[in-house]
Amino acid sequence: MLTTAPDLATERLVLRPLRAADAPRIVLLVNDFEVARYTATIPHPYDQKMAEEFVSTQEASPGAKDRFPGDPDGAVVFGIECKKDGLLIGCVGLQKTPDGPELGYWIGKEYWGHGYATEAAARVVRLAFETYRLPSLIASAVTINDASHRVLEKIGFSISGTGEIHSRAQNLPLPVIHRRLRSSEWWQAQERAAQ
DSSP states (O other), X not given: OEEOOOOEEOSSXXXXXXXXXXXXXXXXXXXXXXXXXXXXXXXXXXXXXXXXXXXXXXXXXXXXXXXXXXXXXXXXXXXXXXXXXXXXXXEEEEEOOTTSOEEEEEEOGGGTTSSHHHHHHHHHHHIIIIISOOSEEEEEXXXXXXXXXXXXXXTTOEXXXXXXXXXXTXXXXXEEEEEEEEHHXXXXXXXXXXX
């Protein structure tokens, strides 16, 4: 069951539940091979029907955000919106996996290189540890996706291993680097930053 949570804010962004009106914007951003090729789940080409189905799965049930930690099939997904113009620029969220809650995100190509992924991912990590009280998070990035590796390193994730994912966009397995961030490590980093 996919669930949403209340809006979250950062300095430049609003992380909010997706709406039906977002579907055309999602198609515009995701129907770009450069975006889809680094992900496991986004197919290419990506059309309006796919976007509508994706958005429709994001409907929240009352109190769902409070059930995420104990819901084995749960996920929480946010649209990433720029405060300056109100435009959706990507998505970020947490998904339950057999190896633990996994952080995932994508950003439209025209918004790469501005620190938006780091800002959005850091806010969701905060949600995971402060609100959901999760013990740890995992994340993976394709080995050649240097930008995603930098994002994960900046927000505290450490390498925990290697593996493969199946890319729907490329229809082939891709090597990935797995990372993990423990709650205790994150809280220690917050304490150091506050000093």
